[in-house]
Amino acid sequence: MAIPFWKKAISYYVPQTLVTTKSKLNNQLKITLIQGRLQLEAGNAVYSYDERYDNFYRTFQQLDLQHANFENVLLLGLGLGSIPYMLERFFLKKYHYSIVEIDEVVIQLAQKYSLPRIQSPMQLFCDDAIAFVEADTARYDMVICDLFIDDVVPLQAEQTAFLYALQQRLSPKGLLLYNRLSMRPEDISATRQFYQQIFKKIFPHATYCDTDTNWILMNTNNYVTSSRQS
Numbered sequence: 001m002a003i004p005f006w007k008k009a010i011s012y013y014v015p016q017t018l019v020t021t022k023s024k025l026n027n028q029l030k031i032t033l034i035q036g037r038l039q040l041e042a043g044n045a046v047y048s049y050d051e052r053y054d055n056f057y058r059t060f061q062q063l064d065l066q067h068a069n070f071e072n073v074l075l076l077g078l079g080l081g082s083i084p085y086m087l088e089r090f091f092l093k094k095y096h097y098s099i100v101e102i103d104e105v106v107i108q109l110a111q112k113y114s115l116p117r118i119q120s121p122m123q124l125f126c127d128d129a130i131a132f133v134e135a136d137t138a139r140y141d142m143v144i145c146d147l148f149i150d151d152v153v154p155l156q157a158e159q160t161a162f163l164y165a166l167q168q169r170l171s172p173k174g175l176l177l178y179n180r181l182s183m184r185p186e187d188i189s190a191t192r193q194f195y196q197q198i199f200k201k202i203f204p205h206a207t208y209c210d211t212d213t214n215w216i217l218m219n220t221n222n223y224v225t226s227s228r229q230s
Contacts, residue, residue, distance in 0.1 A: 003018070003033060003113075007033060008033065008036050011033040011034055011035055011036055012035050012036065015032050015033065015034045016032065016033040016034075017030065017031070017032050017033075018031045018032065018033055018038075018113065019031045019109070019113075021105060021109075022105075023103050023104070023105035023106070024103075024105075025102065025103045025149060026042045026043065026103060026105070026106075026149075026150070027043060028041075028042065028043055029041070029042055029105060029106065029109065030042075031080070031109060031113060034049075037049060037050040037051070037052055038050055038080050038113060038114050039052075040079050040080045040106075040109065042148075042150055043150040043151070044150055044151045045148055045150050045151040047077075047079040047080070047106070047148070048079030048080035048081065048082040048114075049082060050080075050082055050085060050086065051082070051085070051086040051089070051090050053079070053082035053083070053086065054211055054212075054213070055179060055211040055213065055214035055216060056082070056083055056086065056144075056146075056177070056179075056216065057086055057090070058209065058211045059177065059209040059211065059216040060086065060087065060091055062209055062224055062225055063175075063223045063224060063225070064223050064224075064225055065087075065091055065093055065223070068141075068175070068223050069141070070093075070095060070141035070142050070175070071095060071096060071141055072095065072096050072098070072138070072139075072140045072141050072142075072171075073095040073096065073097050073098070073140060073141065073142045073143070073144065074097075074098050074099075074100070074133075074136075074138075074140040074142070074143045074144070074169055075097055075098070075099045075100070075144045075146070076100050076129040076132075076133070076143070076144065076145045076146060076147055077100075077101060077129065077144075077145070077146035077147045077148065078099050078100075078101035078106055078107060078110055078124070079106070079110070079146070080109065080110045080113060080114040080115075081099075081110050081114050081115050081118055083144060083146070084097055084099075084118050084120050084122065085114065085117065085118055087120075088118055088119065088120050094119060094120040094121075095120055095141075095142070096120070096121045096122070097120060097121070097122035097123070098122075098123050098125065098138070098140070099122055099123070099124050099125065100125045100127055100129045100132045100133075101124065101125070101126060101127075102126070102127065102128050102129065104126050107124060107126055111124075129145075129147055129157070130154070130156045130157060130162055130165075133162065133165045133166060133169055134161075134162075134165045136169060138169070139169060139170065139171045139174070140169055140170065140171060140174060141171050141173075141174050141175070142174060142175045142176075142177070143166055143169050143170055143174065143175070143176045143177070144176075144177045144179075145157065145166065145176070145177065145178040145179060146179045147179075148179075151181065153180065153181070158194060158198065160198060160201070160202065163198065163199065163202040163203075164202060166178075167202060167203070167219070170219070173222070174219075175218065175219065175220065175222070175223055176203070176217075176218060176219040176220075177216050177217070177218055178199070178216065178217040178218075179214055179215075179216055179217075180194065180195070180214060180215045180216075180217060181213070181214055181215075182210065182212075182213060182214055182215045183213045183214075191215050195208060195215065195217055199217050203218075203219040203220070205219070205220050205221065206218060206219055206220070207220070207221040207224060209224075
């Protein structure tokens with residue numbers, strides 16, 4: 001859906017609400033145009049915000065994507081497609097995406113408002129990400145796990161079995177990016193415990209990127225130019 005120029009112009013002064021709706025999984029879904037950028041909010045969480053989806057933008061800035069021979073990407077959690085959008089527009093990377101999103105309303109919103117801007121080839125699956133990963137047999141150069149219901153990571157996505165399944169989806173030199181909250185003290189404590197006691201048991205060479213409000217956990221530091229390892 002093409003957004004009128006006048007509405008984009010006004011959004012630089014006053015945020016413009018484009019749609020407010022809900023789904024079976026999210027009591028509120030709201031798309032707002034802010035300074036020309038599309039933001040998707042769900043309750044207490046921002047699901048998507050173009051290149052200002054900072055947790056991943058800052059992470060991609062710390063990765064040597066130019067020399068990584070990535071072709072296929074598995075993205076778990078769509079939002080409005082901020083991740084493929086920023087990779088294509090700001091990092092000049094057109095990957096082939098397999099994208100899994102459980103909320104059909106989120107998919108409909110993305111297809112209407114944001115995905116037409118993206119030229120990278122993509123295949124969308126309306127499915128539970130955990131079930132999809134366990135049933136899938138393909139291998140991917142990059143797997144991005146951005147799974148939240150509101151601002152909570154689904155419990156199943158924190159289980160060892162799911163991390164093993166993610167490991168199986170990676171190509172031999174594949175990169176896993178796993179999003180975790182670190183905004184509040186309790187978030188930091190839970191994320192640090194998950195990273196040390198669970199994630200690093202599966203991925204002993206793990207590292208992470210601290211983006212102030214999130215940690216992006218990684219299975220390897222092979223592509224990282226700057227990160228934290230602890």
